[in-house]
Amino acid sequence: MTRVAVICPGRGTYNRKELGSLTSAERADPGGSRADLVRRADGWREHVGRPTVTELDGADRFGSSHLAGENAAALIYTASAADALHLAPDVEVVAVCGNSMGWYSALHVAGVFGFEDGLRLADTMGGFQAEEGVIGGQVILPVVDDQWRRDPVLEAAVAGTVAQVKKDGHPAFQSIRLGGYEVLAGDADAVRLLLNALPKAVVGEREYPFQLLGHSAFHTGLMAKTSARAVEELADLPWRTPRVSLVDGRGHVFRPLTTRPSDLLAYTLGHQVTDTYDFTRSVRVVLREFAPDILVLLGPGDTLGGAIGQIIVEEGWNGVRSKDDFVARQRSESPLLCAMARPEQRSLVAVG
Numbered sequence: 517m518t519r520v521a522v523i524c525p526g527r528g529t530y531n532r533k534e535l536g537s538l539t540s541a542e543r544a545d546p547g548g549s550r551a552d553l554v555r556r557a558d559g560w561r562e563h564v565g566r567p568t569v570t571e572l573d574g575a576d577r578f579g580s581s582h583l584a585g586e587n588a589a590a591l592i593y594t595a596s597a598a599d600a601l602h603l604a605p606d607v608e609v610v611a612v613c614g615n616s617m618g619w620y621s622a623l624h625v626a627g628v629f630g631f632e633d634g635l636r637l638a639d640t641m642g643g644f645q646a647e648e649g650v651i652g653g654q655v656i657l658p659v660v661d662d663q664w665r666r667d668p669v670l671e672a673a674v675a676g677t678v679a680q681v682k683k684d685g686h687p688a689f690q691s692i693r694l695g696g697y698e699v700l701a702g703d704a705d706a707v708r709l710l711l712n713a714l715p716k717a718v719v720g721e722r723e724y725p726f727q728l729l730g731h732s733a734f735h736t737g738l739m740a741k742t743s744a745r746a747v748e749e750l751a752d753l754p755w756r757t758p759r760v761s762l763v764d765g766r767g768h769v770f771r772p773l774t775t776r777p778s779d780l781l782a783y784t785l786g787h788q789v790t791d792t793y794d795f796t797r798s799v800r801v802v803l804r805e806f807a808p809d810i811l812v813l814l815g816p817g818d819t820l821g822g823a824i825g826q827i828i829v830e831e832g833w834n835g836v837r838s839k840d841d842f843v844a845r846q847r848s849e850s851p852l853l854c855a856m857a858r859p860e861q862r863s864l865v866a867v868g
Contacts, residue, residue, distance in 0.1 A: 518607045520854075520865055521808035522600065523799070524614035524621035525820045527731065530591045532578040534816040537857070538595055539573045550598040553631060557594045560635050564643070569594050583730050589617060589642025593635055595816035596621040599856040602866045603812070611806040613763040615795045615820060616692055616734060617642070619788055625814075626770075627759030628780060637784075640750060644742050645732055651742070652687075652733030653707040657725035658717055660696035663838040664829040670715055674698055677713045681706050689736040693796040695823030695830075700725075701733035735765070735793045743789040755781050765793035767801040799827045811853045812865055818855035828852060 538554050545551055558568040572587055581587055596618065603609065614622035617638065624634030645651075659671050678700060681688040686706040692699035700710055707727060717724045733739065755777035762770040765788055770780060802808065813821055825842045828834075834852060836842050845852055854861045 518865065519610050519807070519809045520603070520607045520812045521611045521613070521802045521806055521810075522603075522609055522622075522625055522812050522814060523802075523820070523824065524596045524612070524618035524625060524814050525592065525817065526614065526616035526618040527585070527588055527592070528728065529815075529817040529819050530582060530588055530595065531817060531819070534591075534595070534857075535575065535578045535582070536573060537816055538591070538598065539570050549601045553594055553598050553601070556631060557590060557635055560632060560639065561590060564639065566590070566639075566643070580730075585642040585645035585730065585732075586639070587642070589620075589638040590635065592617065592816055593621050593624070593638040596814040597624055597631055597634070599814040600625045602856070602862075604865055604867050607865050609760050610808055611761045611763055611769075611802045612758075613795075613798045613802055615694065615798075615823075616765075616793050619765060619784065619793075621814070622762060623758075623780070623784070625760075626762040628756050628762070628777075629753070633753055637750060637753060641742075641746060644745065645730075648742070650730060650732050652701060652703045652736070652738050654691055654699050654701045654728040654731040654733060655707055655710045655714070655725045656694075656697055656699050656728060657714055658696055658719055659698050660826060663840065664696050664826045664842070665838065666696070666830060671698075673715050674700075677710065677715075680713070681709045684709070687736070687738060689733065689738075690792050691733065691735045693792065693794045695796055695799075696826035697823060699728070701736045701738070703733070703738065735789070735791060737790055739789050743786055746785040746789065750785060751781065753781075761806065763798045763801050764788065765795065765798055767794060767797035769801065769805065795823070796827055796830075799824060800831060803828075803831055803833050810851070810864065813853060813855045813857075815855075815857040818857045821853060821855050824853055 558570050561568045612622045612626040620638040661667050678688045688702040688706040691701035714725045757775045828836050854864045856862050
């Protein structure tokens with residue numbers, strides 16, 4: 517039996533090429549499970565007075581409405597949940613983790629919540645941004661070389677810039693550790709200073725650093741009021757012990773036999789909202805403690821694949837120690853990462 521670890525993506529993974537991925541009749545949908553989840557998601561969205569998943573995913577054009585937090589959350593959560601249903605019965609899921617908003621999807625995939633309760637969590641947290649407005653912002657930049665090896669000089673420069681912005685009296689934070697990228701955050705002034713002072717880089721056609729469109733200063737102390745509101749509005753969710761080991765944004769493992777549901781609640785609505793989300797450590801723990809045969813990245817999209825590859829390089833997992841090594845392994849008959857959004861990879865672990 518193939519041992520797999522499942523990774524759930526967060527914000528920024530439903531983009532132009534993902535439009536129609538949930539509702540297109542051309543997409544493979546064994547047993548109609550994807551269509552059923554979309555119908556259930558639509559019911560919840562109608563209940564709370566927001567555009568349905570069908571309306572968003574079936575739009576003629578990709579636009580700003582798809583990037584808005586209250587809509588992106590529902591699209592991403594539903595896509596991840598649908599992909600999880602297509603894992604073949606002969607694979608053993610040994611662990612689940614997620615990046616940032618993908619933690620809410622991970623809770624569902626690991627069995628903490630049923631579909632509707634997990635959607636309520638994701639949709640409510642995404643909806644807070646629509647109601648309260650964008651709070652500060654996030655900035656992203658690479659801290660690795662072109663072979664995905666960490667650059668200590670660049671890392672030191674980034675740390676020094678953050679320290680200087682703080683010294684100048686502006687709140688600046690490490691928001692997400694994302695493989696070979698750092699996601700920094702702060703209030704509007706801090707974001708402006710970070711964009712001006714951080715080391716410049718060009719990767720492909722993308723110039724760094726840049727500000728993530730429509731993102732608040734997630735995973736920082738600036739989200740304290742959001743955390744408090746979440747505790748008030750979501751504490752009645754039926755939190756359960758996970759069926760599968762669940763690795764959070766600290767690298768902590770919530771195990772099936774020892775987890776208290778109250779600890780999941782406290783982390784999800786507390787630390788996860790207001791403190792750094794260390795996706796790098798999360799995946800590292802998955803690799804070291806659970807030794808999966810393959811990592812499975814759920815949809816939508818596969819943009820998180822690069823960050824996962826960078827973590828694999830940093831770990832030297834299965835002898836992969838550079839970008840070239842990773843690319844070669846992915847092109848072989850035994851890749852280390854299966855992205856469910858890619859038909860040629862999906863067949864490794866999916867039904868139909």
